[in-house]
Amino acid sequence: MTTHAAQFINGEWLAGQGEAFSSLNPANNEVIWQANSATADQVDTAVKSAREAFYSWSDMAFEARLEIVKRFAEQLKENSEELAIAIAKETGKPLWETRTEAGAMVGKIAISEKAYHERTGVVENAMPVGRAVIRHKAHGVVAVFGPYNFPGHLPNGHIVPALLAGNTVIFKPSELTPYVAELTLKLWEKAGLPAGVINLVQGEVETGKALASHRGIDGLFFTGSSRTGHILHEQFAGQPGKILALEMGGNNPLIVKDASDTKAVVHDIIQSAFISSGQRCTCARKLFLPAGEQGDAILEHLVRATKAIKVGNFDDEDQPFMGSMISNQAAAGMVAAQQQLIDLGAEAIIELTHKEGTGFVTPGILECSNVTDFPDDEHFGPLLKVFRYTDFDAAIEKANDTSFGLSAGLLSDNAEDYDHFLRRIRAGIVNFNRPITGASSAAPFGGIGASGNHRASAYYAADYCAYPVASVELEKVTLPGALSPGLSID
Numbered sequence: 441m442t443t444h445a446a447q448f449i450n451g452e453w454l455a456g457q458g459e460a461f462s463s464l465n466p467a468n469n470e471v472i473w474q475a476n477s478a479t480a481d482q483v484d485t486a487v488k489s490a491r492e493a494f495y496s497w498s499d500m501a502f503e504a505r506l507e508i509v510k511r512f513a514e515q516l517k518e519n520s521e522e523l524a525i526a527i528a529k530e531t532g533k534p535l536w537e538t539r540t541e542a543g544a545m546v547g548k549i550a551i552s553e554k555a556y557h558e559r560t561g562v563v564e565n566a567m568p569v570g571r572a573v574i575r576h577k578a579h580g581v582v583a584v585f586g587p588y589n590f591p592g593h594l595p596n597g598h599i600v601p602a603l604l605a606g607n608t609v610i611f612k613p614s615e616l617t618p619y620v621a622e623l624t625l626k627l628w629e630k631a632g633l634p635a636g637v638i639n640l641v642q643g644e645v646e647t648g649k650a651l652a653s654h655r656g657i658d659g660l661f662f663t664g665s666s667r668t669g670h671i672l673h674e675q676f677a678g679q680p681g682k683i684l685a686l687e688m689g690g691n692n693p694l695i696v697k698d699a700s701d702t703k704a705v706v707h708d709i710i711q712s713a714f715i716s717s718g719q720r721c722t723c724a725r726k727l728f729l730p731a732g733e734q735g736d737a738i739l740e741h742l743v744r745a746t747k748a749i750k751v752g753n754f755d756d757e758d759q760p761f762m763g764s765m766i767s768n769q770a771a772a773g774m775v776a777a778q779q780q781l782i783d784l785g786a787e788a789i790i791e792l793t794h795k796e797g798t799g800f801v802t803p804g805i806l807e808c809s810n811v812t813d814f815p816d817d818e819h820f821g822p823l824l825k826v827f828r829y830t831d832f833d834a835a836i837e838k839a840n841d842t843s844f845g846l847s848a849g850l851l852s853d854n855a856e857d858y859d860h861f862l863r864r865i866r867a868g869i870v871n872f873n874r875p876i877t878g879a880s881s882a883a884p885f886g887g888i889g890a891s892g893n894h895r896a897s898a899y900y901a902a903d904y905c906a907y908p909v910a911s912v913e914l915e916k917v918t919l920p921g922a923l924s925p926g927l928s929i930d
């Protein structure tokens with residue numbers, strides 16, 4: 441495969457002037473995309489073109505911006521199958537799942553329009569003299585960083601609200617999913633977005649560093665690992681004028697207590713732990729099961745159902761539940777993580793296995809109740825750690841024993857247990873009798889602790905895409921009826 445013009449800067453597709461890099465289909469290592477990365481100079485040009493486009497874009501009426509964003513939604517709909525296939529090829533996720541990702545990208549437009557009005561609209565309040573008006577203004581030029589696991593939907597969740605609010609954007613996708621990013625930008629281009637309003641800089645970490653450290657950006661919206669998020673947070677220290685929104689990983693607990701429908705419990709555990717081959721930030725990593733017969737029965741059933749999970753190619757006619765992980769390296773990392781836990785005293789109830797040289801793994805379950813020195817790491821793959829408990833409060837305490845705080849769930853027939861759980865558990869997403877993956881775009885999406893910096897995305901993305909401006913206004917300069925004591929204006 442030859443290299444090609446993969447940088448979209450000021451409305452033009454340009455060849456990168458940096459190192460070449462490529463994207464592989466993780467199921468068979470076929471090269472599906474190859475190009476040269478953007479250099480720091482090219483990132484600089486992209487920032488300048490976004491700055492130049494800012495006034496004309498932000499001065500446009502909201503409805504005019506919305507019209508273009510809606511044309512993008514039309515493009516997404518017309519090209520949804522091509523996009524779903526691209527996501528599947530590049531990430532390894534099965535087509536049934538990537539079709540929902542393409543659908544979520546379309547859904548994001550109406551939700552972001554609603555959120556713009558409801559969270560950042562114009563509000564007027566009468567005052568004794570004049571009126572108080574709240575408006576919101578775009579920050580300016582913002583950088584969007586995306587992860588590989590939802591290469592379409594998650595960057596889109598920053599880009600759409602950012603553009604609607606009037607910002608101009610420089611998008612740096614994951615270096616593992618450049619192909620999906622390129623296709624998405626081509627749809628923005630077809631939608632007629634003016635030159636410079638969105639720019640794409642492709643590359644590996646060096647390109648990301650050049651963009652994140654560029655003095656010309658007014659903000660950075662990041663979805664990715666906690667490790668990178670923390671680096672960015674340090675880098676942004678001492679720059680209070682720049683907005684930084686961090687959506688990072690999790691080490692998410694799911695507790696089962698007195699739930700009578702074992703099949704439903706097992707279903708919700710599997711959906712929570714193994715969907716997307718465990719590569720969702722919301723995936724359950726720790727499962728708390730009651731000690732005793734009830735927990736034994738659930739575990740037995742879970743083991744049976746997990747062993748029956750179909751793993752396969754994204755385009756298999758008989759669709760698998762799990763596709764390949766993002767890369768051979770990520771898959772090998774899961775085997776290493778499993779071994780580390782076993783060395784610490786965990787027992788493999790089902791061993792996670794890796795088809796070497798590919799991203800394919802089978803799901804694993806580890807019994808970890810006796811591991812004392814448990815690492816607080818996000819293992820971003822299909823490896824579920826089981827803990828048995830006798831006391832509900834002790835289980836909640838252990839569930840909270842993490843620096844992360846993204847998602848958490850309770851499966852129970854007892855609503856009072858949920859009330860208690862909701863009060864005690866520390867997470868931004870807390871579910872009851874539902875899987876802890878599959879969050880709604882119509883709700884805020886974000887975590888606390890090492891999972892985020894209190895700037896939730898999805899429905900609340902509008903909040904970090906604009907700043908509020910408070911004005912006290914009167915049609916004409918008018919002398920007040922009563923002057924302040926000690927004043928005489930003759």
Ligand SMILES: NC(=O)C1=CN([C@@H]2O[C@H](COP(=O)(O)OP(=O)(O)OC[C@H]3O[C@@H](n4cnc5c(N)ncnc54)[C@H](O)[C@@H]3O)[C@@H](O)[C@H]2O)C=CC1
Nearest residue numbers: 586587588613614648649652664665668687688689690721
């Ligand atoms: N909370 C949330 O909304 C979500 C969080 N995630 C998290 O994302 C992670 C998986 O995504 P990855 O692509 O592996 O994340 P990552 O942190 O490796 O990369 C994310 C982006 O940051 C860039 N980057 C990496 N190092 C950088 C640096 N030093 N300076 C500037 N840019 C840099 C990458 O090139 C990429 O564009 C998981 O930890 C997952 O939990 C994924 C989806 C949703």
Ligand SMILES: O=C(O)CCC(=O)N[C@@H](CCC(=O)O)C(=O)O
Nearest residue numbers: 720721722877878879880881898
């Ligand atoms: O961003 C949104 O519109 C809603 C959040 C969302 O879609 N979350 C997904 C995937 C995020 C991840 O875990 O990587 C989910 O909760 O399953």
